[in-house]
Amino acid sequence: MHYVLLCIVSVFATLYRDIHFNKAKGEHRMNKENIIPSTHRRTFLASTLATGAGLTILPSGTLAGKGAGGKLNLAVIGAHGRAAQHYHNLKTQNVVAICDVNADNMALAAREFPRAKQYIDWRKCLDQKDIEAVVICTPDHHHAFISIWAMNRGLHVYCEKPLGDCVAEARAVREVYLKNKGKLATQQGTQRHANPNFARVAELVKGGAIGELKDVHAWGNRTHNKTAYLPAAGKAPGTIDWEQWIGPVQMHPYNPDYLISTRGPGSGCLSWNMYNDFGSWQVGDMGSHVMDLAWNAIDADRPTSVKASGDTPLPDVCPSALTAIFEMPANDWRDEIRLGWYQGGPMPKSPMRVVDLKKIGHGVMFKGTKGVLVSDFSSRILIPLGKETDMTYYKSPTPEQVAPPIGDFQQQWFNACKGDLKTCCDFDYSGRMVETLMLGLVAHRAGKELQYDARTGRVTNNNKANEYLKKKYRMGWTLDG
Numbered sequence: 001m002h003y004v005l006l007c008i009v010s011v012f013a014t015l016y017r018d019i020h021f022n023k024a025k026g027e028h029r030m031n032k033e034n035i036i037p038s039t040h041r042r043t044f045l046a047s048t049l050a051t052g053a054g055l056t057i058l059p060s061g062t063l064a065g066k067g068a069g070g071k072l073n074l075a076v077i078g079a080h081g082r083a084a085q086h087y088h089n090l091k092t093q094n095v096v097a098i099c100d101v102n103a104d105n106m107a108l109a110a111r112e113f114p115r116a117k118q119y120i121d122w123r124k125c126l127d128q129k130d131i132e133a134v135v136i137c138t139p140d141h142h143h144a145f146i147s148i149w150a151m152n153r154g155l156h157v158y159c160e161k162p163l164g165d166c167v168a169e170a171r172a173v174r175e176v177y178l179k180n181k182g183k184l185a186t187q188q189g190t191q192r193h194a195n196p197n198f199a200r201v202a203e204l205v206k207g208g209a210i211g212e213l214k215d216v217h218a219w220g221n222r223t224h225n226k227t228a229y230l231p232a233a234g235k236a237p238g239t240i241d242w243e244q245w246i247g248p249v250q251m252h253p254y255n256p257d258y259l260i261s262t263r264g265p266g267s268g269c270l271s272w273n274m275y276n277d278f279g280s281w282q283v284g285d286m287g288s289h290v291m292d293l294a295w296n297a298i299d300a301d302r303p304t305s306v307k308a309s310g311d312t313p314l315p316d317v318c319p320s321a322l323t324a325i326f327e328m329p330a331n332d333w334r335d336e337i338r339l340g341w342y343q344g345g346p347m348p349k350s351p352m353r354v355v356d357l358k359k360i361g362h363g364v365m366f367k368g369t370k371g372v373l374v375s376d377f378s379s380r381i382l383i384p385l386g387k388e389t390d391m392t393y394y395k396s397p398t399p400e401q402v403a404p405p406i407g408d409f410q411q412q413w414f415n416a417c418k419g420d421l422k423t424c425c426d427f428d429y430s431g432r433m434v435e436t437l438m439l440g441l442v443a444h445r446a447g448k449e450l451q452y453d454a455r456t457g458r459v460t461n462n463n464k465a466n467e468y469l470k471k472k473y474r475m476g477w478t479l480d481g
């Protein structure tokens with residue numbers, strides 16, 4: 001026991017020293033010879049830097065972060081773009097590998113992590129022996145593949161949302177995680193979950209502030225106008241490995257418009273995630289964030305049925321406008337409920353004329369027998385309904401019953417890798433949510449109400465719809481590798 005305490009004190013002392021040393025020293029600058037030349041792809045790997053970490057991967061089932069200062073040895077796959085928004089947190093650990101298909105992005109990441117070894121192919125990256133955990137910030141169609149491959153190698157995983165790009169992928173990621181649940185820490189990148197409002201909403205719903213829960217409606221307002229994949233626009237520049245960008249899905253010709261970051265680093269998804277092979281549009285994008293606000297409050301498993309409507313189904317793109325209604329089974333504190341997802345225009349009916357739900361770009365409405373709770377990510381409003389609803393039936397939680405703050409979302413995962421492996425958005429919780437969302441796209445494509453068996457992952461009343469549960473992959477790519 002004394003030894004453990006001494007180790008903990010040593011770790012915190014080292015972290016304190018490192019933080020203050022880095023503040024005093026300022027930003028580390030790379031020597032120009034360490035920057036990847038961006039003029040030709042053949043030079044991409046030639047400029048790879050050898051890592052100086054000198055650590056070995058821990059056996060599966062043991063705690064990570066036992067290197068110098070108790071830091072995790074991390075691989076960052078998709079090293080810029082969305083990953084750039086994690087750099088501050090990543091620098092609290094030990095980044096030993098970075099992987100990107102774009103040499104210019106790799107050069108930007110290498111400036112931040114000059115000692116990290118560099119890769120184009122994530123499959124080779126995962127074979128680096130000193131890696132303990134992986135942060136995945138690639139386009140959506142790689143998420144399930146990298147997550148599963150990493151877990152199969154005993155690596156902890158932080159994966160940006162959605163963790164799967166179809167029903168079959170979400171189920172596969174969750175199943176591999178459940179096989180390793182006592183060994184690995186996982187977290188889907190729905191970082192808004194750390195906002196205290198998520199816990200307050202759940203406490204109100206579960207505590208009976210709106211009476212018995214009946215319906216839940218979640219929505220997002222983003223739209224797109226695409227109807228087909230982009231046309232060929234010449235060869236990809238030498239700085240981009242288009243073969244690796246496409247990865248497991250069907251090949252499509254290069255077009256630079258797939259790679260535009262419309263709102264700065266991390267927004268590139270809005271240029272490709274509406275295309276069926278590359279993403280699931282808002283179902284998997286903002287839908288993961290918004291539905292998380294609902295999911296956290298309803299303790300749900302997968303639906304028993306789903307029906308959907310919206311834009312005319314197209315073979316190349318996801319619908320911009322979509323309404324998906326799920327029947328969710330009862331649990332130990334509530335009856336069966338109806339759960340709705342709305343995007344691109346469709347909206348649930350407002351509970352009162354004075355409440356304009358359209359002014360909430362991304363929100364959730366919980367309807368109960370005694371009132372309504374309307375919430376966005378950071379605020380909420382409780383609306384008692386009925387002449388006799390006086391709130392005397394509701395007992396607010398005591399300070400001791402209020403959930404404590406999560407703190408920094410990604411740091412929670414770092415700590416879980418080194419400790420109890422517990423996170424708020426692990427691949428069990430998130431896998432069930434993403435599987436449900438993706439069923440909405442299946443029902444939209446099928447054009448019929450579907451009965452779903454969550455145990456087998458099969459539609460039971462429409463065999464054709466079962467074809468829409470999965471994606472077709474190119475030869476040589478294996479999901480469970």
